[in-house]
Amino acid sequence: MHSRTDTVHSSAEALRYPWENHPGPDQVVEVMPGVLWVRLKLPFRLNHVNIYLLADGEGWTMVDSGFGNEESIAAWTALFEGPLAHVKITRLIVTHSHPDHVGLAGWIVERFNCPLHMSQVEYLQSVYHQNRGTEERRNAQRLFFRRHGMDENLTDKLLGRGQDYLKRVSILPPSYRRISHGDEISIGTRRFKVITGGGHALDQVMLYCAADKLFLSADQVLSKISPNVSVWAVEPDQNSLGEYLASLASLTTTLPYDVIVLPGHGVPFYGLKTRIKQLADHHEDRCRLIAEACREVPKTSKERLAAGHAALPRSGDSGGALLASRIGMVSRL
Numbered sequence: 001m002h003s004r005t006d007t008v009h010s011s012a013e014a015l016r017y018p019w020e021n022h023p024g025p026d027q028v029v030e031v032m033p034g035v036l037w038v039r040l041k042l043p044f045r046l047n048h049v050n051i052y053l054l055a056d057g058e059g060w061t062m063v064d065s066g067f068g069n070e071e072s073i074a075a076w077t078a079l080f081e082g083p084l085a086h087v088k089i090t091r092l093i094v095t096h097s098h099p100d101h102v103g104l105a106g107w108i109v110e111r112f113n114c115p116l117h118m119s120q121v122e123y124l125q126s127v128y129h130q131n132r133g134t135e136e137r138r139n140a141q142r143l144f145f146r147r148h149g150m151d152e153n154l155t156d157k158l159l160g161r162g163q164d165y166l167k168r169v170s171i172l173p174p175s176y177r178r179i180s181h182g183d184e185i186s187i188g189t190r191r192f193k194v195i196t197g198g199g200h201a202l203d204q205v206m207l208y209c210a211a212d213k214l215f216l217s218a219d220q221v222l223s224k225i226s227p228n229v230s231v232w233a234v235e236p237d238q239n240s241l242g243e244y245l246a247s248l249a250s251l252t253t254t255l256p257y258d259v260i261v262l263p264g265h266g267v268p269f270y271g272l273k274t275r276i277k278q279l280a281d282h283h284e285d286r287c288r289l290i291a292e293a294c295r296e297v298p299k300t301s302k303e304r305l306a307a308g309h310a311a312l313p314r315s316g317d318s319g320g321a322l323l324a325s326r327i328g329m330v331s332r333l
């Protein structure tokens, strides 16, 4: 039920997108003094990823590195020879272990001889991804898919996806510096609070600068789509959606109105709390549909998929993911 106050707040928090256009492949957009926005192409349906550069004294801190393929390396090379010729990267922060974010960490660290900062869980998760693909893990994934009602055919198809993770990331730097939830870090003249959250990744890093009401939301709050919230074979009973919703609830109670949100995909926007409510409502809605569908007879994930209550991972998502969102929640209903 909406109270009067809610109505007032939500209209104060109308979604606004200050930039109609995203930067082109050889362009850089200044979001505010000392904050630059770059967009790199991705070879998936989700066809781009945002990278942000934050002025950091004599150098710049880069937030996320892009996908680990030749095209991204060519795009960075052109940018560093063109509009970013004056930029020296002195620190790299990677928000989470997915290949569109951590993919070129090794390449950036080597090129600029700068340190890599990540949350411990996300760094170790990246190490795990780089070393996976053993026969045992494939068998575990096979059993996981079968348990959720996938037939042999579909299982084979899913197992074929995302197995080239190693080709999508440059070799991970052998060491990193840990950033944790609640840390306060200085980047240039700005102070940022480190916030981490689960659901999309295990311990994704977000950065919040109170003085400038600037929030780098990584993939946790995206402008137009919901991030992929999946259950993985490695932790088949994980409540990913519960973690995701808890993180959204925490963001909405701890962050103020009027922050500018810089997401990992899509475009910068105002209206964080409205967007969080939309995302939470969307998931609650789907869960309700699934609960209703399962009320009479239990259904497997495969059957819920057929009913349109869940989605298969998109090509480009890792093969270990089962069904985007909802499944973790449903197994608890």
Ligand SMILES: [Zn+2]
Pocket: 049, 098, 100, 101, 219, 264, 265
């Ligand atoms: Zn992403």
